[in-house]
Amino acid sequence: MNTHATPTANIDDRVSLRAPLLFAAVTLLGFGLAYSLAGTALGRVAFPDQAVGSIVERDGKAVGSALIAQPFADTKYFQPRPSAAKYDPMAASGSNQARSNPDLRKRIAEDTAAIAQREGIAVGEVPAELATQSGGGLDPHISPRAAQVQAARVAKARGVEVSKVEALIAANTEAPQFGVLGQPRVNVLKLNLALDAAR
Structure with missing residues (x-):
């Protein structure tokens, strides 16, 4: 076979x-x-812009992304929301602590008191977002109210009138997306760059 x-x-x-x-x-x-x-x-x-990460440039040099929060140490700058990820885009996360968690409540109370002292306002006037972390820990925006409470400090540190800083806040306030989605918001990085450009 x-x-x-x-x-x-x-x-x-x-x-x-x-x-x-x-x-x-x-x-x-x-x-x-x-x-x-x-x-x-x-x-x-x-x-x-979005396809390349919404990179923000100043004098031809990348200084950050409009989509990711970053800290500002100098008192002449507006401060973003706190970040559970330490502003690290490779570690985006929330704190994962429940609202009833005593450690979370203690941290928020301490941060709120520190913010009130820093801005020279009453504890009850501190917008909650300035003491709470966003879900991803990298939210680049704050509300116009959260920017307004920082205006006096920023103006004093820069030696300018508060009205000038408030005008920049208004000019950098973004409307809700498509006019209906979300709330008015201020991109902290863009606002701080506008402050530097206005000097």
Whole structure:
């Protein structure tokens, strides 16, 4: 009995492999490469700033992202919300502490008292967001009210009138998205850069 494959059998094997190999190549190149390149190109055209991380530049140098909060140590700058992630974009997270957690309550009370002292206002006037962390720990925005309570300190540190700082807050207040989503907000990085540019 002849156990060797005939030439016809070899041809049939090649034909039967052609379709799955062709399908695999089309899938890999089409969806793995072409689709990704098309999506990236479309994003760069339709949303050029967001596609590269909404990088904010000053004098041609990147100073941060409009999407990620960063700390400002100097008293002449507005302060963002506190961050459970220490403002590290690679460690975005909330504190994961429940509102009933005694450690969380203690930290918020201490931070609120410190903010009130720093801004020269009563404890009850401190907006909650200045003492609480956002869910991702990197929220770059504060409310106009949270900016307003910092205006006097910033103006004093810069030696300018409060009205000038308040005008910059108003000019940098963003309306709700599409006019209905969210609340008015102020991007802290952009506001601080506007302060530096106005000197």
